[in-house]
Amino acid sequence: SDPSSSRRGAFIVFEGLDRCGKSTQVARLVDRLEREGQKARLQKFPDRTTAIGKMIDAYLQSKAEMDDHAIHLLFSANRWECAAAIRQDLNRGITVIADRYAFSGIAFSAAKVSRSAEMGLPFDFCLQPDRSLPLPDLTLYMSLPQEEATQRSQFGEERYETVTMQQATRKQFRLVAEEVKKIHGGTKWIDVDARGTIEEVEERIKGSIGVLTDGVIGRVGELWV
Numbered sequence: 238s239d240p241s242s243s244r245r246g247a248f249i250v251f252e253g254l255d256r257c258g259k260s261t262q263v264a265r266l267v268d269r270l271e272r273e274g275q276k277a278r279l280q281k282f283p284d285r286t287t288a289i290g291k292m293i294d295a296y297l298q299s300k301a302e303m304d305d306h307a308i309h310l311l312f313s314a315n316r317w318e319c320a321a322a323i324r325q326d327l328n329r330g331i332t333v334i335a336d337r338y339a340f341s342g343i344a345f346s347a348a349k350v351s352r353s354a355e356m357g358l359p360f361d362f363c364l365q366p367d368r369s370l371p372l373p374d375l376t377l378y379m380s381l382p383q384e385e386a387t388q389r390s391q392f393g394e395e396r397y398e399t400v401t402m403q404q405a406t407r408k409q410f411r412l413v414a415e416e417v418k419k420i421h422g423g424t425k426w427i428d429v430d431a432r433g434t435i436e437e438v439e440e441r442i443k444g445s446i447g448v449l450t451d452g453v454i455g456r457v458g459e460l461w462v
């Protein structure tokens with residue numbers, strides 16, 4: 238029998254701050270896999286096309302105001318409404334490449350400094366709504382110094398795209414990485430140097446992903462479980 242039939246698709250997540258080059262790399266990766274004849278699809282978070290996604294989009298463009306807790310839960314709900322389809326595709330042998338996921342959800346919300354308190358939303362509050370979502374087989378955190386991100390075009394267009402907010406989010410991403418390694422083990426999260434040309438970064442990513450896109454043995458796990 239075909240040995241590949243016992244393998245499911247890999248769930249690979251790209252994370253990082255704004256303007257780190259994630260979307261460019263995700264698009265190139267999906268293109269490459271398709272050219273190689275593999276089954277792969279892109280999943281963007283937030284997915285701004287759904288009803289919930291449209292509320293998130295209005296918030297990010299400062300066309301709507303929202304309580305910090307409420308918007309946090311909407312970002313999570315936006316993942317939950319896509320979760321069954323992700324799981325189904327993985328089980329059908331499709332590699333799912335996500336441009337952001339729950340880790341952005343935690344890092345950006347926990348980084349907020351509300352007017353009433355010195356802290357953002359409590360880290361544990363930020364973590365809970367995404368509990369038992371599909372667990373990524375690998376998360377690639379694209380690491381870029383803030384000066385380089387700030388220089389890139391379109392930085393500053395949306396809510397959260399200030400140097401202060403990005404620096405606070407950078408710290409939270411370190412805590413998220415530690416949490417992933419603690420709960421799910423050290424192989425699930427890799428920091429990728431996002432400096433250099435598109436081709437240089439692409440090579441590093443290719444090296445980090447290795448044979449994962451050939452398929453994964455075993456069930457899709459659950460996040461934070």
Ligand code: NYM
Pocket residue numbers: 255282283297312313336337338339341342343345346396397398
């Ligand atoms: N963001 C993204 C969150 O605050 N929480 C989340 O759960 C997710 C998925 O939205 N600054 C933030 C990160 C970005 C912003 O993302 C929009 P993008 O990748 O620029 O569309």
Ligand code: MG
Pocket residue numbers: 255256395
């Ligand atoms: Mg953005």
